[in-house]
Amino acid sequence: MFWRKDEPHVFDPLIVKLAQDMMNYESSSDEFAKAFERMSKLYLIKAEAQATNRVSKDTLAVVTANLLGIFMIINHERVNVIRSAAMSFVLKPRPQI
8 A cells, every 4th residue: 555666757758868868978078968967957856756745754653653542542442431631642733834
């Protein structure tokens, strides 16, 4: 469920074509330097786009801790009467800035 393969990015064909074009240039030429600069920009844009699509480890830890807390409260409710103070242990979501 959580482990999925990375889908091909929009810039992947452009990066492959640019790499093929760079094979035709000499490494000391201006064309090679320009192509290398373009490729580095494409990789930066691709990395930024992929970073925004993933759930952070901190968020997963908070969700896991909340689910564990809820599970503990429910189990405690089976044995004892639940009090309103028990619900204060569950963290409330905060909007991200």
